[in-house]
Amino acid sequence: xxxxxxxxxxxxxxxxxxxxxxxxxxxxxxxxxxxxxxxxxxxxxxxxxxxxxxxxxxxxxxxxxxxxxxxxxxxxxxxxxxxxxxxxxxxxxxxxxxxxxxxxxxxxxxxxxxxxxxxxxxxxxxxxxxxxxxxxxxxxxxxxxxxxxxxxxxxxxxxxxxxxxxxxxxxxxxxxxxxxxxxxxxxxxxxxxxxxxxxxxxxxxxxxxxxxxxxxxxxxxxxxxxxxxxxxxxxxxxxxxxxxxxxxxxxxxxxxxxxxxxxxxxxxxxxxxxxxxxxxxxxxxxxxxxxxxxxxxxxxxxxxxxxxxxxxxxxxxxxxxxxxxxxxxxxxxxxxxxxxxxxxxxxxxxxxxxxxxxxxxxxxxxxxxxxxxxxxxxxxxxxxxxxxxxxxxxxxxxxxxxxxxxxxxxxxxxxxxxxxxxxxxxxxxxxxxxxxxxxxxxxxxxxxxxxxxxxxxxxxxxxx
Amino acid sequence: xxxxxxxxxxxxxxxxxxxxxxxxxxxxxxxxxxxxxxxxxxxxxxxxxxxxxxxxxxxxxxxxxxxxxxxxxxxxxxxxxxxxxxxxxxxxxxxxxxxxxxxxxxxxxxxxxxxxxxxxxxxxxxxxxxxxxxxxxxxxxxxxxxxxxxxxxxxxxxxxxxxxxxxxxxxxxxxxxxxxxxxxxxxxxxxxxxxxxxxxxxxxxxxxxxxxxxxxxxxxxxxxxxxxxxxxxxxxxxxxxxxxxxxxxxxxxxxxxxxxxxxxxxxxxxxxxxxxxxxxxxxxxxxxxxxxxxxxxxxxxxxxxxxxxxxxxxxxxxxxxxxxxxxxxxxxxxxxxxxxxxxxxxxxxxxxxxx
Numbered sequence: 060x061x062x063x064x065x066x067x068x069x070x071x072x073x074x075x076x077x078x079x080x081x082x083x084x085x086x087x088x089x090x091x092x093x094x095x096x097x098x099x100x101x102x103x104x105x106x107x108x109x110x111x112x113x114x115x116x117x118x119x120x121x122x123x124x125x126x127x128x129x130x131x132x133x134x135x136x137x138x139x140x141x142x143x144x145x146x147x148x149x150x151x152x153x154x155x156x157x158x159x160x161x162x163x164x165x166x167x168x169x170x171x172x173x174x175x176x177x178x179x180x181x182x183x184x185x186x187x188x189x190x191x192x193x194x195x196x197x198x199x200x201x202x203x204x205x206x207x208x209x210x211x212x213x214x215x216x217x218x219x220x221x222x223x224x225x226x227x228x229x230x231x232x233x234x235x236x237x238x239x240x241x242x243x244x245x246x247x248x249x250x251x252x253x254x255x256x257x258x259x260x261x262x263x264x265x266x267x268x269x270x271x272x273x274x275x276x277x278x279x280x281x282x283x284x285x286x287x288x289x290x291x292x293x294x295x296x297x298x299x300x301x302x303x304x305x306x307x308x309x310x311x312x313x314x315x316x317x318x319x320x321x322x323x324x325x326x327x328x329x330x331x332x333x334x335x336x337x338x339x340x341x342x343x344x345x346x347x348x349x350x351x352x353x354x355x356x357x358x359x360x361x362x363x364x365x366x367x368x369x370x371x372x373x374x375x376x377x378x379x380x381x382x383x384x385x386x387x388x389x390x391x392x393x394x395x396x397x398x399x400x401x402x403x404x405x406x407x408x409x410x411x412x413x414x415x416x417x418x419x420x421x422x423x424x425x426x427x428x429x430x431x432x433x434x435x436x437x438x439x440x441x442x443x444x445x446x447x448x449x450x451x452x453x454x455x456x457x458x459x460x461x462x463x464x465x466x467x468x469x470x471x472x473x474x475x476x477x478x479x480x481x482x483x484x485x486x487x488x489x490x491x492x493x494x495x496x497x498x499x500x501x502x503x504x505x506x507x508x509x510x511x512x513x514x515x516x517x518x519x520x521x522x523x
Numbered sequence: 524x525x526x527x528x529x530x531x532x533x534x535x536x537x538x539x540x541x542x543x544x545x546x547x548x549x550x551x552x553x554x555x556x557x558x559x560x561x562x563x564x565x566x567x568x569x570x571x572x573x574x575x576x577x578x579x580x581x582x583x584x585x586x587x588x589x590x591x592x593x594x595x596x597x598x599x600x601x602x603x604x605x606x607x608x609x610x611x612x613x614x615x616x617x618x619x620x621x622x623x624x625x626x627x628x629x630x631x632x633x634x635x636x637x638x639x640x641x642x643x644x645x646x647x648x649x650x651x652x653x654x655x656x657x658x659x660x661x662x663x664x665x666x667x668x669x670x671x672x673x674x675x676x677x678x679x680x681x682x683x684x685x686x687x688x689x690x691x692x693x694x695x696x697x698x699x700x701x702x703x704x705x706x707x708x709x710x711x712x713x714x715x716x717x718x719x720x721x722x723x724x725x726x727x728x729x730x731x732x733x734x735x736x737x738x739x740x741x742x743x744x745x746x747x748x749x750x751x752x753x754x755x756x757x758x759x760x761x762x763x764x765x766x767x768x769x770x771x772x773x774x775x776x777x778x779x780x781x782x783x784x785x786x787x788x789x790x791x792x793x794x795x796x797x798x799x800x801x802x803x804x805x806x807x808x809x810x811x812x813x814x815x816x817x818x819x820x821x822x823x824x825x826x827x828x829x830x831x832x833x834x835x836x837x838x839x840x841x842x843x844x845x846x847x848x849x850x851x852x853x854x855x856x857x858x859x860x861x862x863x864x865x866x867x868x869x870x871x872x873x874x875x876x877x878x
Contacts, residue, residue, distance in 0.1 A: 247820030250641045250656050254754075257819045260684035264820070295803060310808030311689075318688045380660045380754065382803065382814055445652055457652055 118150045119406040122164065123179035124391075125155040127232075127357035127428060134424040143413060149406050158281050158391075159337055162484050168398070176401035177410060180226070181281070181391035182483065183215040183468070183475030188225030188523070191396045195224045197408050201415050205433040212432045214468040215392050215475045220523070226394040227411045230421055230429035233462035234285055234390040235375045237344060237358055238351035242271055252351070254380035255293065255319065262327030265350045272329035274349025276340040277320065277493060279486035281390075283335075286353050287492045288483065289388050291316045292471065293381025298482055298513060301472045305517055308510040312382075317495045317502035324496050333497060345369070353378070355390035356456070360426045363449045371451045375458040377465055385465045392469060393429065427456060430463070477520040478513070487512055546836055548843035549616075549633040550601035551576045552750060553609040560750050561647040561655040562830070567636055572643070574636040574830075576611030584615045584634075584703040584849035588856045591615060591847035607749075616842060617703075617831075617849040618863035619710035622665070626786075626797025628863040629876060630712045631837045632751070634849075637701070638828040640821030655752060664753035664829055665711040665802070665814075670696045670760060671791045677763040680813075683823035687813035690761040698757060698817060699825040708789040709851050709860055711797065712753070714833045751832025758802055758814040760793045767811070775811035782806075789859060790851065839874040842867065 121140065126132045136153040144151040156164050158181050168174030169190040178184070184191075194216065198208045212228035238251045245268045246252075246261035262273035275290075276282035291298075294316035300306040307313050324332060329349070332340075340352040345362055347369060352358070362370035378387035395414075397407040414421070418436030421429050426449065431437045444456040470479045482488065491509040494500040500508065551574070554564045566572060573579050575595045585591030591614060598612035613633040621630045638644075644656045670678050672694060679690035686692045697705075760779075762769060767776035782794035782801055789795050796802050796812075806812025817823040834841045848867040851859040858864045869877040 247822075248641055250644060250646070250654075250819075253641075253656065253660060253819045254816045256685055256815045256817075260818045260822060261820055264822075295807070310804070311810045312808065314810075315688070315807075322688070377657055377660070380816065382807065385660050441652070454648075454652075457648070458657065460653060461657075 116148060116150050117403055117406060118152060119144070119177065119403050119410060120152045120154075120175040121177045121179065121407075121410070122154045122156055122161075122168075122175040124158045124161045124181040126425065127355055127391075128360060128426060131425045131428070134420075139417060139420065139424075143410060147406065147409065149403070151410075157337075165396075169400075172400040175398070176403045177395055177397055177407040179393060179395045181393065183228075183392055183394050183470065183480055184226055184396050185218070185470075185475045185477045185480040186484070187396055188218055188221070188223070188477065190398055190400070191225045192399050192401075192404060192408075193223040193225075194227040194397065194408075194411075197227050197411050198224060200412050201433065205415055205435050209432050209434070209463075211389070211392070211463065211466065211468050214470060214473075216394060217474060218476075218523075219474060226396045228392055228394045228432050229411065229414050230393045230418065230425075230431055231389040231466070232355045232357075232391040232393075232425075232428050233430060233459055233466055234289070234353055234355060234387045235377060235458060235462070236351060236353050236379060237356075237373050237375060239271075239344075239347070240372050240374045242269055242350035245269060251374060251376040252379065253376065255290075258351070258379055259319070259323050259326055262323070262350065266327050269350075271348070271350045272332075273323065273327040274329070274332065274340050274343045274352040275323070276335060276352065276354075277324065277328075277332045277489065277496060278335050278339065279489040279493070280335065280337045280339070282338065282340050282352075282354060283489045284483060284486060285388050285390050286340075287320070287488050288469070289353065289378065289386070290320060290381070290492075291488060292388065292467070293379065293383050293386055294319065295381075295383045297472060298488070299470075299473055299476065299479055299517075303473055303476060303478070305510060305513050307513055308506045313506045313509075314502045317492060317505055320492050321496050321502070333493065344373070353387065355428050356459070357426075357428050359455075360428070360449065363451075367451065375455060377458055377461070386467060387465060388469055388471075389466050391429075427459075430459075434463075477523045478517045481516045481520070482513055485512075485516075487516075546838070546840040547601075547604045548841060548846065549613045549832060549834055550598065550605070550608040551595070551611045551613065551635050552607055552830075553602065556607040557750070558645070558647065560649050561645050562638075562750065563643050563645050566638075566643045567830075571639055572636045575613055575615075575633070576609060584617065585847070586703075586852070588852040588858075589847045589849060591849075596845070612843070614843070614846045615849045616834075616846045616867065617710065618867055619664075619712050620797045622663075622711050622713040622799060624798055624800065626711075626801075628709075628860060628866055629837075630710075630714055630833055631842065631867065631870075632710075632712060632831050632833045634829055634831045636830040637826035638752075638830065639824070639826055641819050642821075643828070649747070649749065653747070655750065658747050659752045659754050659828055662748055662753050663713045663756040664831065665713075665796075666701050666706070666755050666757050667708045667710075667789070667796065668696055668698060668701070668705055668757060668759070669707045669791060670793070671707075672696060677765065677791065679759075679761050679763060681757060681759060681815075684818045685757060685815035685823070687759075687761050687815075689810045689813060696759070697825075698823050701755065701826050701829075703849055703851060706851050707791045707793070708795045709863055712833060750830055753829045753831055754816055755826055755829060756814050756816055758796065758806075758812060760791075760806070760811065761813050762811050764792045773811070774809055778805050778809060778811055787860065790853065795860065837870050838876070842870040844871065846871065 132155050140151040140153050215228050216224045216226040242265045246264040248261045252258040252261045266272050276286045294312050296312040296316050297306040341358045343349040344352050418431035422437050446453050447456045469475050491505045495502050495505045557564050567574050585594050594615040595611050595613050599610050601608040601610045617632050619630045620626045648654050678694045678696040680686040680695050681698045682695035762775045767779050786795040817827045848864045850863050865877050
């Protein structure tokens, strides 16, 4: 049973579970949560909703991925949604779904053609585009106040063939490198490793001196998915080229990336990396078992809350320099879909348009995790990053100032296509890397096997 | 010239100039300016950094081949012309290829100093409150060290931490010096990176369905990198030109031959590489070449970064009459790529690039 990406050991005491619409979430124990979740799974994939209308009042049903910071979801459900509902005389129901389950839940809804009106994914839901309304009008309505669509949103939600926006992106979560300053000072790298070569050589020295390995996420989890797609891209590897052609074995880059990660794990990593579940890298970093990892800043926020002494030592740096430059995929891209079978499409569209007005509150309540797609909505973002109220030192987060510059959309170098996103959501890339790191396949064979799978997926979507 | 335009629009220091000089020749920065941009001046003044004005007045790159004797001279006009500079004017003018895809031999820079580990950065942020160590990763200077060892052996990997898995780690070629005599070919510089006008291919704006796309606000070499610093990306051949296809599936022989026919051959007998496409999509994509950066903790013993500002516009005075070209020469004293030195001479004598 997957669990939400909770933070803080054991971290699960902060999980929320939806018990009734428009009520405050209850805190539940891990055991209680698992029992309830198991029951829900056994009963079926669908949520049970109350009557759609009460005394004629409309309902807006929202499914959203469970945020890395549970406090954000609590705010979303208990403050943001009710306030909007009151303003529009609409009853809002919010269900939080663990990121690992969001794809499955969405598939179940489209199969049944019923469920929520609005489905919020932590990545571009390109595979679901035939079940989505065209979201262009939402972007257009927002443009009047906040300007034209930013590139990361455009390439995350636009289908070049249909000329439609299959989703609406309002925020995204950068994924910087987190490193323990004390550890890396032992490698004469107090400013962090900066590039992939030094991650390996410096990480080797840190492990040799302190016994603390480097802790990038390498398994089939959201963290591993983002980390390994980032490494592949930083080494110039591509799943699909700019034109959407399968390119994973087109050149040596994928093999180079595979060999690098294998060497990194051998020289500077730990066998435990190969077994981590969701947030395994986060828990390892928060318990001081690893010297670095790549993640959303929710990691550092959790440290600030639970272990200020450790948080003080954890520093951020922009992504590592690879042969393709300084780059890292977003840890999450908040992309919302209004289903074309939604009963309250107008309400869902209005909610999304109005969500942009709340970008500043989204940023604040996510404790800086969620960067606004529309930069004008948080015009003092840089000032905030330079003087963060929770950080010690307060300027720690300024490393994120140019995050938009180093963050490509999932799907890069092209758009987020159904093929690319199915590859992403089936964890093909982490599986490819793991097979090499574990010694099950050579780098060349793993790349070829992955290519075959990508081609199969591409064939499935050739008309999309 | 784009570079000059950018310098004027966004890179110009806010300090007042008493005497307007349109296009002055290069001088070293003063200590205050290094400090303001996060560089440890104490370390910069150590011999290993080789700061012009303190060290390397004679010797490489000055040589009998290029006619240079002093790499720099005292010049009291430097700080008057530009208050961020100190009074040492640079004569050694390093030429190279611009990284805009054309490989044109039009970039000219001044290698003021070498930085060998992170202790050379103070952590002080610049005017945009960004640390230099973060900015500099966006700007790469591509160094091509000699791979042929004194005994004639061709080493397919560098010594130290950068070795590629595509080749054996021994024998290896040294990476402790990027002085011109250690180079097999001339440099390539990414002065075009992240140009705010989109001239690097970066999408600044465009159109979607009924909307305009606006990109982010990227770094610009002439806007943000006020010291003109670079991270050095070393690149090398992972195959011996005498045996370019060590396994039957490799196509390196034909790739090297084609590149050599197009660009000529360097001092090692491998082709000259002028563009990113040649390095990335022809060599590296086919297991024929590799690239990397030195250990930022200093474990490799050589330069990780350069303080090496490009001359924004080398025309109309940017190349002083007493400057000399720092380029790679063949053993017989002729330049490896005459196009670079020809441009230098044209600029120096006419103020314009050669036709």
